[in-house]
């Protein structure tokens with residue numbers, strides 16, 4: 001009888017562990033855990049009125065997802081139009097090359113519903129714009 005109780009306790013502990021692990025893996029896309037362990041959702045949406053929020057502050061190393069919810073294609077990219085060279089290492093000249101992965105430049109127009117993500121590793125105040133509609137712009141502050 002004691003053995004049965006021990007087995008039941010072990011099973012409960014294992015199931016509890018499985019539940020705990022799986023419950024930590026059910027975050028929605030676009031959410032990340034910050035270095036402090038907080039769940040943060042760094043999403044900038046692109047509407048016909050522009051980027052929202054127009055200014056977003058994140059910690060170094062966090063990723064921001066830009067999601068186009070407008071009917072027109074949108075191309076988020078580092079200032080300054082048209083060269084996109086303000087964010088260190090970025091340049092529109094790298095689009096279409098192997099350097100494309102590491103630059104603050106979507107390098108293409110995102111269609112409605114499409115998203116593009118970039119990890120900000122360099123502290124600073126970084127302005128950006130929609131390359132297809134340069135009057136639309138925003139700011140990312142990396143702390």
Ligand SMILES: [Cu+2]
Pocket residue numbers: 077080081082083084129130131132134
């Ligand atoms: Cu541009």
